[in-house]
Amino acid sequence: MTVQAHLYHWLWGTLDALFPPRCAGCGREGTRWCEDCQRKVQVLKPPLCPHCGEPGFESLCPSCRQHPPAFTQLRAWSLYADPIRTALHQLKYRRNLGLGEALALSLVDFVRSLNWPVEAIVPIPLSQKRYQERGYNQVATFAYPLALHLGLPYLGHALHRTRDTRSQVGLSAHERRENVHNAFQAREKLVRGKQILLVDDVATTGSTLSSAANALLIAGAQAVYAVTLARANSLSLGGTYDA
Numbered sequence: 001m002t003v004q005a006h007l008y009h010w011l012w013g014t015l016d017a018l019f020p021p022r023c024a025g026c027g028r029e030g031t032r033w034c035e036d037c038q039r040k041v042q043v044l045k046p047p048l049c050p051h052c053g054e055p056g057f058e059s060l061c062p063s064c065r066q067h068p069p070a071f072t073q074l075r076a077w078s079l080y081a082d083p084i085r086t087a088l089h090q091l092k093y094r095r096n097l098g099l100g101e102a103l104a105l106s107l108v109d110f111v112r113s114l115n116w117p118v119e120a121i122v123p124i125p126l127s128q129k130r131y132q133e134r135g136y137n138q139v140a141t142f143a144y145p146l147a148l149h150l151g152l153p154y155l156g157h158a159l160h161r162t163r164d165t166r167s168q169v170g171l172s173a174h175e176r177r178e179n180v181h182n183a184f185q186a187r188e189k190l191v192r193g194k195q196i197l198l199v200d201d202v203a204t205t206g207s208t209l210s211s212a213a214n215a216l217l218i219a220g221a222q223a224v225y226a227v228t229l230a231r232a233n234s235l236s237l238g239g240t241y242d243a
């Protein structure tokens with residue numbers, strides 16, 4: 001753990017001691033993310049599509065065969081189901097920064113286990129409009145401490161959205177790709193020649209991550225790997241998560 005990671009961790013521990021929080025998964029008092037909820041997380045297990053990480057495929061899934069994503073690999077830590085679903089909702093609408101730190105700790109081990117040669121962390125950004133409405137990017141709440149724990153540079157401004165895309169909820173795989181096509185731009189100065197770890201909260205088809213990876217590659221990134229906290233089931237497209 002880096003010094004900054006220790007400090008960040010200590011800061012949230014101290015705040016929690018002063019203002020006892022509730023668990024973001026079950027509401028229990030005294031902790032941000034209780035041990036019961038941690039145990040209930042459904043960590044994704046193989047078989048997974050080797051490219052996009054879609055569960056249930058021993059080899060390339062039909063979607064990757066037809067439309068190979070721009071990222072080298074995408075992996076999600078867990079299935080998008082409770083208690084993670086409730087916790088991610090809290091991250092998004094309640095500005096639960098301490099929860100972001102707790103979830104980042106789970107991602108640290110997961111990312112290490114992937115053995116990717118990544119050199120910098122880039123979060124998926126919100127559009128300017130969304131950012132102004134919400135006041136923060138929920139992805140940053142865990143991507144920033146993740147970078148601290150891994151000892152990697154955090155490039156919070158490497159990507160921006162070129163337009164305000166409509167919600168992906170309720171769209172088909174094809175509509176999702178169209179919706180986010182060319183929706184991102186990357187800063188060449190920050191990403192050229194680098195192997196990037198792109199971070200988002202939830203992936204469904206991976207179309208947003210692929211579009212963002214494409215922008216990073218156009219700006220000269222050497223390779224882009226992508227990780228998310230959760231993976232929504234693309235068989236139930238039109239799920240409830242508004243990314």
Ligand SMILES: [Zn+2]
Pocket residue numbers: 023024025026027028033034035036037038
């Ligand atoms: Zn709990």
Ligand SMILES: [Zn+2]
Pocket residue numbers: 049050051052053054060061062063064065
């Ligand atoms: Zn795939």
